[in-house]
Amino acid sequence: MSEELTMPRLSDTMEQGTIGRWLKREGESFHEGDVIAEIETDKATMDFQAYEDGTMLRILVGDGETAALGAPIAIIGAEGEEVPADAPAAASANGGGRDNGAAEPAPAAEPEAREEAPVATATEEAPSDGGGLRASPIARRMADAGGLDLRTLAGKGTGPDGRIVKADVERALAGGARPAPAAPAAPQAAPPPPGEGDEVRELTPMLKAVARRMAEAKATVPHFYVSSEIDMTRALELRAELNAALADSGEKVSVNDLIVRACAQALVQHPQAHRSYVDGHHVYHAHVHVGIAVALDDGLIVPVLRDADTKGVRQLAVETRDLVTRARDGKLRQSEIEGGTFTVSNMGMLDVAAFSAIINPPESTILAVSSTVERAVVRDGAVVPRKIMSVTLSCDHRACSGADGARLLQTIKRHLEAPTLLLA
């Protein structure tokens, strides 16, 4: 008995998923637990495992195509089983279905059969050869990067046996081949036409998620901002001392690790600045999960240090380094990028005087950290050089008041300026 596979919910914010690629072709069988597809959510690429033995009968949503949560993406069943006549056809979200199927002359008998059986359209659109699209690896990569749906080149490849090669993709991209449209999206105002020479690129699922969530946050969360300057002179001395002592172990503590530590300690002391506004209620967070914003080549991801208040700076340093490395390699697990209760966005290494960050809902606060610079400041009536870092805390006014935000920031500042507290 055949059944439909539907787009699974793989992250708590996911509304649709993109098939990265199918690992099982039509006609191929699989066992329970086999990975049958890679699905890109708004945050990560996840394996989709079979939950029972079976055979892939028909792929409905092809590589690179997007489907809404719960929408059918494939039909599975027993080996050799016929796909029932009322089964959905391969999705034609991109308009044309598969060109290679359509381009081949149909056998003479088929038009009649089609008239008799309305489902024949579906049969025609499903690839008869098992659905493989031949393309060189670099062609696939370039098409992906350029937002080109490779299936628009099916049957037009100039390589051996019609393989789509780099030159084909280059021609298609240069010729302004349309980027693959995303899943049936809500109708939108037509964007202004690009200027001459401009390049239009599809957003990656991650960038789409960033765009949507940031627009939502800025539009719906009433932000206010509290800024302060923190004297980092002693914290930097502490860090130097720590790193000298850790030199043999290969461990290294960064300024960011000290900041995360200070924030985690401060959040425990200020529950009113550590709660979320959700549907008219305040949710007081029992655990301090600190997200750290990691810039990627073209994108942004926020891995989460769980229970950060229970961890010392060394452990925070080790965990952070691991998370950041895997973030850059795209190897974070879903569980590592959700559940944050506070975020640190540190652009200190980018020579930034000051900036403010957009809150990452349902969190209610985010700390924007700018560069530390040596400045002349007055201490006890004398001008002395000190290393000063400016920070700006963005707060959701539904969750906390200005005073709550200011008190949280004060404690963070106190811990960084008297940094032995960080070790307490």
Place this chain on the structure above:
Amino acid sequence: MADVTYREALRLALDEELGRDQDVFLMGEEIGRFEGSYKVTAGLWQKYGANRVRETPISEEGFVGAGIGAAMMGLRPVIEIMTINFILVAMDQVINHAAKIRYMFGGKVGVPLVIRAPGGAGAQLTAQHSQSLEAWFAGCPGLKVVAPATPADAYGMLKTAIRDDDPVLFCENLVLYNLTGALPENGDGLVPLGRAAIAREGTDLTLVAHSYTVQRALRVADRLAQDGISVEVVDLRSLRPLDVDTVAESVRKTNRVLVAEEGWSTYGVGAELAARLQRVCFDDLDAPVERVGQAEVPMPYAKPLELAALPLESKIEAAARSLLAECGL
């Protein structure tokens, strides 16, 4: 400095190293009074005497073994094997001793030995005297295997090999001996082992080669350039350690790669590179890794058959064009 031949570059390197370090000495057949079968040691016996330029009987196993012993005792012997074909009778010494002693003695004793040996084919020397066996040795841990393609690299890598604390098989090529080229004007001219070089830059195809095949590859690149095809030639220079990074960097630029070698392709340098590249450059490739080598036969004597068996420029060019045609170029 005026251009020198590859042969003279080797001679100069030997001369300078003999002069620099009293522990360096040469051993081999006819390398003294007769100055070597290919005259690489010309004048050195007269200059340094019979103690440091030692003539040996026809006994490769014996004098390679003697070289290993001398190296273990701290000397730096440079052994000439008249052609690489004759190293086969000394295989036990090379593979079972030179390559393994540092490992089997817990790192306490090394073998700072250089074995120089020309290979190559094309002079109707037939099956037993026309081989390019370097890939066999490059598969053996404990050995370093190098195969320079220019006078400057021959000079710089021989000097580096002599100063290296481990056994180095230094592969020369009979056809290369008369190739001329400049030596570096400044500095010590030392060339590190284990680093490939970009012999010519290009954007459409990476053509990887070593030893004399690099010269063939450069001429193939010239010909393809006339048709607007831009070939990057990577000169491996060392086969073990193998500088995959440099090759991979080139492939990331060109997306296509052809490996040419004078030896047999099967289990050869191209085979090794194909295996490594499919891993590190999988998503960069526009076509499968292609390779060209000698026909899979013992080298024939008859001239037309010898030409048919050799990986001549015409064959490398045809393979390049066929690979590029697969990519629509």
